Amino acid sequence: MQNAQTPKPSLTIPVGGSSNEYWRFERPVWNTDKCIRCGACYLACPDGAIVQTSEGYYDADPRLCKGCGICKQQCWTGCISLETCDQRPPWVVLVQKIIP
Numbered sequence: 001m002q003n004a005q006t007p008k009p010s011l012t013i014p015v016g017g018s019s020n021e022y023w024r025f026e027r028p029v030w031n032t033d034k035c036i037r038c039g040a041c042y043l044a045c046p047d048g049a050i051v052q053t054s055e056g057y058y059d060a061d062p063r064l065c066k067g068c069g070i071c072k073q074q075c076w077t078g079c080i081s082l083e084t085c086d087q088r089p090p091w092v093v094l095v096q097k098i099i100p
C-alpha cells in the first residue's frame with residue numbers, strides 16, 4: 001500500500017538527455033563558401049533549431065535539430081547538405097528493430 005511519502009515509479013528511461021541527437025539519422029551541414037546569409041534556412045526551420053554564428057552564417061543546434069531537411073530544401077544557393085549520423089544508444093536501436 002502506498003502512502004504520501006512513497007515515490008511513484010517513473011516510466012522515464014534516461015538516455016543521457018532529451019537531445020534529438022539520440023534518434024535522428026541525418027544532420028544538416030553548411031558550406032559557408034556559397035552562403036549569402038539571407039536567413040531563409042533560419043526562418044524555415046520548424047523547430048527553431050538554426051542559430052546564427054558570430055560571422056553571420058548559420059548552423060544547427062544538434063540538440064534541437066531533427067534532421068528533417070527542410071532547411072536544405074529552402075536554401076536556394078544549395079549550400080546545405082545532409083550528412084548521415086547515428087548516435088542512438090544501443091537499446092534504442094534494439095527497440096526500433098523490434099517495433100519499427
Ligand code: SF4
Pocket residue numbers: 027028044045046047048049050060064065066067068069070071072
Ligand atoms: S534539418 Fe530540419 S530541424 Fe534540422 S535545422 Fe534543418 S529544418 Fe531545422
Ligand code: SF4
Pocket residue numbers: 030034035036037038039040041042058074075076077078079080
Ligand atoms: S538559406 Fe542558404 S544562403 Fe540563405 S542563409 Fe541559409 S544557408 Fe545561407
